Amino acid sequence: MTDSKQTAFDPHAFLLNAGLGKRLVHLKTKEALFVQGDVADSVFYLQKGRAKLTVVSNTGKEATITLLAPGEFVGEEAVAAIIGKRMATAIAITACTALKIDRKEMIRVIHEERALSDLFLAFLLARSMRTQADLVDQLFNSSEKRLARVLLLMAEFGKSSEPETLLPAITQETLAEMMGATRSKVSGFMNRFRKLGFIEYNGRIRVNKSLLNVVLHDQPFDHNALNADLYKRVKKPRFT
Numbered sequence: 001m002t003d004s005k006q007t008a009f010d011p012h013a014f015l016l017n018a019g020l021g022k023r024l025v026h027l028k029t030k031e032a033l034f035v036q037g038d039v040a041d042s043v044f045y046l047q048k049g050r051a052k053l054t055v056v057s058n059t060g061k062e063a064t065i066t067l068l069a070p071g072e073f074v075g076e077e078a079v080a081a082i083i084g085k086r087m088a089t090a091i092a093i094t095a096c097t098a099l100k101i102d103r104k105e106m107i108r109v110i111h112e113e114r115a116l117s118d119l120f121l122a123f124l125l126a127r128s129m130r131t132q133a134d135l136v137d138q139l140f141n142s143s144e145k146r147l148a149r150v151l152l153l154m155a156e157f158g159k160s161s162e163p164e165t166l167l168p169a170i171t172q173e174t175l176a177e178m179m180g181a182t183r184s185k186v187s188g189f190m191n192r193f194r195k196l197g198f199i200e201y202n203g204r205i206r207v208n209k210s211l212l213n214v215v216l217h218d219q220p221f222d223h224n225a226l227n228a229d230l231y232k233r234v235k236k237p238r239f240t
Contacts, residue, residue, distance in 0.1 A: 011116040014109065015045045021105025025098050027051075033074065033090040033098060040078040040086050043106045046070050049096030050168045054177075055088045064177040066130070067093070067154055067170075073123050078103045079110065094168045138180055146179040147189045148214035151199065155207040167205045 018024050025044075027033065033044050036056060051068040065088060068074055074090050083103070110117045137146050154167050172186045179186070193199045198211040 009113045009115055011113065011119050014113075014116060015099055016047065018099070021102040021108075023100050025100050027092040027096045027098070029092055029094055031092050031096075033092070033096075033100075034086050036086050036089045038086045040075060040080070040084050041103050043076055043078045043101045043103070044074045044090070045099040045101065046072050046074060047097045047099060049092060049094045049098075051090055051092045051096055052174065053088045053090050062177065064174050066134070067178070069156065073120065074098075076120075076124065076127075079106055093170060093174075143179065143181050143185055144189050144192075145214055146181070147175065147186060148193070148198070148211050150175060150178050151193075151205065151207050152211060152215060157207070157209070157212065165207050167207065169204055 024047075025033070027049070033051065034040075034042075036054075046068055048070055050070075051074070053065040053068065053074065054062055055065060056062045068090070075086070077084060077087065110120060137149055141149070151167070154170070155165050172183050172190065176183045176186045190199070190201055190205075193211065193214075194201045196210075198208055198214065200206040200208070
């Protein structure tokens with residue numbers, strides 16, 4: 001008797017393994033997954049490493065839009081109804097492994113596999129909310145709070161029970177681009193955060209939980225530094 005039961009589709013296995021219409025790519029630091037202006041013909045799923053998304057204006061000014069962590073898609077514009085061009089450049093800031101999924105294969109599996117389409121939709125919604133939060137951050141928050149939020153997002157506080165407190169190597173120039181400030185301002189804020197015990201900074205940055213005080217409260221830093229760790233009283237930080 002032939003067993004007609006089909007193996008249940010596993011979206012995580014799909015995103016980890018190469019196959020028809022998808023392949024693994026390995027990048028060294030500063031190598032690009034794709035470049036602004038390229039044809040958007042594939043979606044990438046970052047398995048390992050960290051990357052950043054940047055844009056360059058017509059006058060040559062570069063800005064960092066966001067940082068990418070393992071478990072995130074990038075290049076999702078490839079599934080649009082009409083094939084367009086990349087609006088940004090995705091560059092590895094550490095050694096990365098990513099699954100490159102051809103546009104046709106990504107569209108097929110979204111249409112045919114509910115588990116993958118649900119996962120992808122959840123990612124798109126989270127990315128949209130993150131983008132809105134970034135805009136609000138730029139419009140209404142102080143430079144110090146914007147820097148604190150960027151560092152906490154990089155450390156993935158609130159995303160998991162065990163945040164990556166030691167950040168990947170990142171320059172003050174990149175931090176300045178992300179928060180819309182000058183490098184000199186970032187340097188001053190970083191020194192202040194270090195003196196107050198919010199971070200450790202010796203080549204690479206280690207983020208301490210006390211930095212949450214800057215984002216969750218509008219009290220002066222000096223006052224926050226004297227308080228008990230407020231993180232223990234907050235179940236869910238109010239940032240995405």
